[in-house]
Amino acid sequence: MKKMTDFIESLLKDAFIEAGLDESYGRVSLSNRPDLCEYQCNGCLSAAKVLHKNPIELADQVVSTLKNSSDFESIEAVAPGFINIRLSGKALSFFVKQMASEEKYGVETEEKKTIIVDYGGANVAKPLHIGHLRSAIIGECIKRLGAYMGHTMIGDVHLGDWGLQMGLIIEMMPDGPVSIDELETIYPAASARAKEDADFAEKAHQKTLLLQSGDPECTEKWNRIMEVSLADLKKNYNRLDVHFDLWNGESTVNALIAPLIQNLIDKGLAYESDGALVVDVAEAADKKEIPPCIVRKSDGAALYATSDLATLEQREELYKPDIYIYITDKRQAMHFVQVFRVARKSDIVPEDHRLVHIGFGTMNGKDGKPYKTRSGGVMRLEELISDTEDAVFRKITENRDISEEEARKTSETVGLAAIKYGDLSNQASKDYVFDLDRFTAFEGNTGPYILYTIVRIKSIIKRYRSESTDMFTADDILPYNSLSEKKLELELVRYNEVMENAWHELAPHKICQYIYGVAEAFNSFYHEVKILTEEDVSLKKSYLAKIELTMNVLLDCIHILGFDAPEKM
């Protein structure tokens, strides 16, 4: 379905051509002065500059051919040369009707691409902490958004499941069954001991090498660690409503490392420097020095960059993705510049496969420093979620008569929305402050406010259905007859453009911004118009069809953001 700005633009462009001007000046945008108009065109200002003419005269000329269009309620040239546009109820309701009858409410799917999203980054045998939260939330959203746009999205958690950390655990691990809680205490203990006890450290190092060379005893222990740890990680990610297609990790590509390094040497890219094997990645255009990428440490071990390169090689082999999207802390930006450059130079990834890194900022506490527990330790993800759910629970049980069980269930849904919306409504690259009170507030630009709006609409529709068997559909949609209704329609109609834009910019916060606008517009409308008591049946059905569309758009958006709405709250 056509985007509203494109539709208006096509009319404007014809008028520009008729006025003897280039059609490129007919660009239309959402008005930044809603008090004056709904859409605007600034093209006459630029045209006048080039042609040395008076902009307002050009604007007058363009407008004159459109004055009588039934698509506009008004179109006028305004000093110094703006064209201000208001849509007619007919044109607007036509769009809304079309939206309501389409599967994705006007969003068109794109040419299908295969896209790998590398997010999560959990470590085996270590609890998820808030550092993992943003990657999970943003990654899941990007994945869902891409799928909505028609792409094949493959999410890979890319576990930290290899290397010295595993050797440490294996060395200290008892025989027989082990629980996740035990595992989680073993790692910090082993890590601490290795720092003091050189003998222990050496043993752990040996275990690491044994594991990597396929020693049966170490492999057996490793398998047990993986089994216990994966089950726990899956449980926690499920709680976040975050789901991966692939549970690969560093171990997955172990066998590829040696040939990869050999290949880099054979190609003349990798050379020895201070005992390590490195690949130069500096480019003439660099403003700052990009150090060479180390692919093998001086002790012979592979590292982060190596396993990322091997992973790329494997993904090319298996999926040939058109786009790779990595979602990590922005402090890793340099690492990805290096890895991407080596991948290009060595032809592991061909030119036409895009490599993208989204670096996100830190989630801070109110003191502006990385979020900590009250005692100053690293905040576990579980704890953060529980705290949020408790806060929501207190709110919904405060003035309401609701069963404990139902309130618990609702606070899970609402709590998750609070966390995710609080995160995603910020630009990913920026740091933000996690403010429990603010995020869980039911008013303002928050997840709960959005959910509340959805629940309200659900409730109205449910009530109508319980009172009437008369169905309503998109065909019942009539032109607006109040200003708040028009404002709601104007918001709704932006949907396809907003989603396309959010996708191309990989910017979930634009979806949040949009749904907040829709929710606000709906609430104003709701406040002004009595829907269920409307006596004119056709008008009532038109209202219902519009609020149902509003609800559906909001629901699609929150599902993309990664959370759900309860039936009641």
Added chain:
RNA sequence: GUAACCGUAGCGAAGCUGGAUAUCGCAUCAGACUCCGACUCUGAAGGCCGCGGGUUCGAAUCCCGCCGGUUACACCA
């Protein structure tokens, strides 16, 4: 030191391919609704868009310099 990112009302954010009176929320003040699910709505107040310069008819937006914050700068991930 070098580089990147950030600096927008008391607080939190949006706007950054240049356009009109800089947008939204929280908090504050004043009203409305108290009805379809309470937490909804309307309005007011609040700003040298970090500072200085430049380009332009026009700059929060582009360019240069400075100040402040965060981060990165080879064997961790």
